[in-house]
Amino acid sequence: MAETEYRKISGGYLHELQELWSDREVIRYTNIINPMTPEETRRRISQLEGHDVFAIFCGGEFIGVAGCIKIAGEEAAYGLFYQICRRVWGRGYGGQAAMGVMEHMRTAHGSFTVYADVISENTASEKILKN
Secondary structure, three states: OOOEEEEOOOHHHHHHHHHHOHHHHHHOOOOOOOOOHHHHHHHHHHHOOOOEEEEHHHHHHEEEEEEEEEEOOOOOEEEEEEEEEEHHOOHHHHHHEEEEEEHHHHHHOOOOOEEEEOOOOOOHHHHHOOO
């Protein structure tokens, strides 16, 4: 597996994120109901920019997004999420993304609580979150 790089999310990744968030198979287990338009993607990026959210690259190629979003009203509590491009599913990038974000969180925040959920039909993510 090539080296994975985590880059802070920004509008510079609009095209890649819009493609990711327009893929019905990628978004079906998320809170994204319909494929996103470029304008919806811009808004979502601006909402995520203040959080610990990263565009993920492997060998220079965009492969997904992952991060932790601060839970309002909770002391040092975050919600974990990751979405991986379908073309690289089954190669371990989801687990690697979750672990990479957790490593960042430990370095950046020290002590924190993370929450994550999974829909029972999403067996790949269920395995990742159990580890």
